[in-house]
Amino acid sequence: MVRKMQKRDIGTQATGDTGDNNDNTAERLPHRTSEEKSQQTGSYHGRDFRIQSENSSIASDEDKSRPSAVEIDTYIDFDDLLPEIGEFGCYQKMLFLLMIPFCFISAYVYLSQIFMTLTPEKYYCFVHDLTLIESEQERKELSIPKLKDGSYSRCEMYDTNYTAIYKAKNRTQFMNSSLPRIPCREGYVFSSSEAFFTANIEFGWVCDNDFYATYAQMIFFLGSVLGCLGYGHFADHCGRLAALVSSCSLAFFGSLFTGMTKNFWSFVVTRLIVGAAYDTCFTMIYILMLEYVGPKYRTFVANMSLAMFYSPFTMLIPWIAIYLHSWRSFALYGCIPLAFGFVSFCCLPESARWLVSRGKIDDAIDILKRVAARNKRVVPPVYWKRFRESCELFYKEEFEGRNFTVFSIFKRPRLARYMVFMCLIWMIMSLLYDGHVRAASVLDKENVAVVFTIACATELPGDLLVIVTLDRFGRRWCAFTFTTLSGLFSLVGANLSHPTHTLVAALAGRFFANVCYNIGLQWAAEVLPTVVRAQGISLIHTLGFAAMLLSPPVIYLSNLSLSLMLNTLGGLGIVGGIICLFLPETLYEDLPQTLSDGNNFGKDQRMWHQPCCGEGRRRIAHTKHTWHEGSSLRTLSRDEFRSKKLHRVAVVKTRASRQYAPSFVSVSRGPSLLSQGTEILQRVQNLRQDSTHQKPK
Structure with a gap:
């Protein structure tokens, strides 16, 4: 849908941004100690605007003509x-x-x-030879068989000579329920009480032709898949x-x-x-x-x-x-x-x-x-x-630099597994959400507008619930809980006998389907690494539209049995909730930016990891990307960088100063910006100390 969607290119921009919303500043700014951060805090809104004059006491006259270390850094x-x-x-x-x-x-x-x-809810077969009979009830008695519940059939009529019936003086003798039955052959009579004149009424897409409406719905989503790819x-x-x-x-x-x-x-x-x-x-x-x-x-x-x-x-x-x-x-x-x-x-x-x-x-x-x-x-x-x-x-x-495609994801086993699970989860969530949206039109066909309005009203508290819970309990357990609850309420509704109870349970399933749908796309944006996030989200979103192609057939099951439709939606919710447990939690985590980061992401999380109850991590050492430079537009891994400039932490020149730089710090041929006691020297020394304890990738 539009929804919420809408949101394919949110992978390109907004989804990436939404994911970055949970990144800490260290992912975008150079890694500094708390002392360095306090030294570099400027007076303008907490930003560093110190310029070359600050370094005049520690630089030579030749250095004064060059940009400051902070500007370069x-x-x-x-x-x-x-x-x-x-x-x-x-x-x-x-x-x-x-x-x-x-x-x-x-x-x-x-x-x-x-x-x-x-x-439409009320219609029956049209018989041209009986149109001059004023009484509608008489016309039905003469031409339309009754069902077991006493109502008139909507798709069958008696196979008899209606011309003779019309001309007969005593038509009641032709009222015989044992006459052979045939499908409607001359069209349909629709109730004048129908609040909305639909294409199904005009074109006769009912009974044996009711699949035309389902096909039209599916072709709409086929267009969505093509548009998703083309407009991307x-x-x-x-x-x-x-x-x-x-x-x-x-x-x-x-x-x-x-x-x-x-x-x-x-x-x-x-x-x-x-x-x-x-x-x-x-x-x-x-x-x-x-x-x-x-x-x-x-x-x-x-x-x-x-x-x-x-x-x-x-x-x-x-x-x-x-x-x-x-x-x-x-x-x-x-x-x-x-x-x-x-x-x-x-x-x-x-x-x-x-x-x-x-x-x-x-x-x-x-x-x-x-x-x-x-x-x-x-x-x-x-x-x-x-x-x-x-x-x-x-x-x-x-x-x-190098170009990455969505196929790069599948070169790393753990990242590929995450991608497959995320595709499955998003397809299930999309089908679950769209199925519940369309189910509102068949749960109570006599009050479609009222039921549909109530169902859509669940969107508002669902959006608010996401705001309250998502950043408190994390993505994984929220997705598992709400997706599973949607499935459970659908299953309960399918096995209730009272129509009102079934309606209430189905609306509860719709409410939780709204919530899990809101979670799904943001979670995918956070699990996938930055370098392939846009393309990965685009693929996931396209597959979601492809899954929506199946929602009209699922709703069509209501013609056979309303319970069958709700059981199908309920089963999807349970399966989707279970799959959610196999993805890593992203709340309070440094989100992956490279393929290597994505492949290692979540390795240290235990199965029962819950952010609001503690870290829940295995006690293993972490490799810090201490040479990462500033911009969130950049990558981290040495084997995935786009340019060798990404390894520059400081501009260094003299042989004497090289002893302070770790092996991965680039060295330029310009004048030195290092001297004893400077901020840049302190940073390089910190980097050197880190490099002695952990090998850079």
């Missing part, structure tokens, strides 16, 4: 810059409010398909804003032409187009929002945007459909908000991270300066200079 990343330009100021609040129309777009694109193909490539090459505008445009024209379709094939083609836009039309604004928000606000903003905007719109969708009454009107008028995507270029900024990745560093800095100006923050020029140099170095290293 420190890399400024986006997460380092955000506190200076404002983490959640006026600009970010404006972006937060601009998510409102896109949340409606997301809810409409995802849920409109359900109501357009909603199967498009967004990387043309920009996040371009992907947002084009996907909204695609959804607009797809919905517009949906209201003009005349048959099944034209209907599914337009829904395939709308499905291709689904996910992207929300995740791009979701990414932009999270990118410009500071790390400590991202969990709050990510979940509150869904709780405050997305959830209320999902509750509103069925009532909009009922108000418009017809599926064609719903398709035509409902797409009007999609036109907001056309003006996104005027309201939204481009992704600054994407601009840097494409070498457009000046454009990225211009946007960030506008953010600082709107937030009324003043950033010293030296800080912009360091940020520019960091971006230029990163851009150069991207082209000089």
Whole structure:
């Protein structure tokens, strides 16, 4: 869905950012002792802005013409810059409010398909020869057989001569329940009390043709899979804003032409187009929002945007459909908000991270300066200079270094196992969530709008529960608990005889499915290493859409038995919860950045590891990456670095000074920046001491 989603490219940006939200500062800044940190703390918002003059007492006259050690040593990343330009100021609040129309777009694109193909509850076979009989009850008695419960069949009629019945003076003699039965052959009569005129009613997708609605739902998700793959490539090459505008445009024209379709094939083609836009039309604004928000606000903003905007719109969708009454009107008028995507270029900024990745560093800095100006923050020029140099170095290293693909994950056994488990968990969570969303339309067919609204209302407390529990009890046990509870309540509901009790249990299963779905994508972003995080998340998200292809067939099982449908969802929840226990906990952990880190991640955790109850670790020694330099854009492992510049900890020159540097510290040919008692010398000595106790990778 859109949901929550939506969130494929959150792997590219936002999911990576969400994962970085739990990284400690040491992952992005050089490793320093507490004494060094206190020495290097500047007066401007806790940042280090000391320049060359501080080193004048320890450097020669020749050194004064060179950049300071701090300028060379420190890399400024986006997460380092955000506190200076404002983490959640006026600009970010404006972006937060601009998510409102896109949340409606997301809810409409995802849920409109359900109501357009909603199967009516009351109908029976149409018999043309009996249309002139005024009494509907008499027509049913003459043509429609009764079922065991006393109701009239919806898909069968008597095989007899209806012309003779109509002309007979005494029609009651032809009322014979022992007559042979045949499927409806002249169409159907639908109840005038139906609140919404669906495509199923217009095209006759009921009884033997009811599979057409299921196929239409599946083709919608097929479009989502294709769109997920296509727009991932498009967004990387043309920009996040371009992907947002084009996907909204695609959804607009797809919905517009949906209201003009005349048959099944034209209907599914337009829904395939709308499905291709689904996910992207929300995740791009979701990414932009999270990118410009500071790390400590991202969990709050990510979940509150869904709780405050997305959830209320999902509750509103069925009532909009009922108000418009017809599926064609719903398709035509409902797409009007999609036109907001056309003006996104005027309201939204481009992704600054994407601009840097494409070498457009000046454009990225211009946007960030506008953010600082709107937030009324003043950033010293030296800080912009360091940020520019960091971006230029990163851009150069991207082209000089090695490239990693999602297939690199499967070269490391433990990391490959994590990837397989995460794919399975996300597919189960996606199928479980989407299955429960669609189940609301069949749990009580006489009160679909009311039940659907109540089911969607569970989104809000579910989002709030994630905020309260996820950073307290950890990802693993939360995912296990909520996924298992979703499965258990579904199983309980399947085996209850009273319809109201079954409905309540199924809604409880829906509530916990909401919670586990919110956990899944963030957890995947934290388990996967930085160097393959974007591609890994994209693959996982695509497989999630592929799993959603199975949710319409699962809901179709309700035509056979409601218990069979709920038992299937319950079994999926139990299996998914068990698999969650085989992934590592990421709360309070230094998240992996390289393939080697990912392969070693979680090795020291015991099976019952629970962050809120203690570390739960095995007592083994850890290898510290003491030579890691600053930016979270960089990798750590020596055999996976993108450029040899990544090993530079200090600029060293003279033979005498080399004795203080460990073997992996690069040595330049420039003038020395080391002298006795300096900060740089102290850092190198600390590195040398660490290297004598542990061998670097």
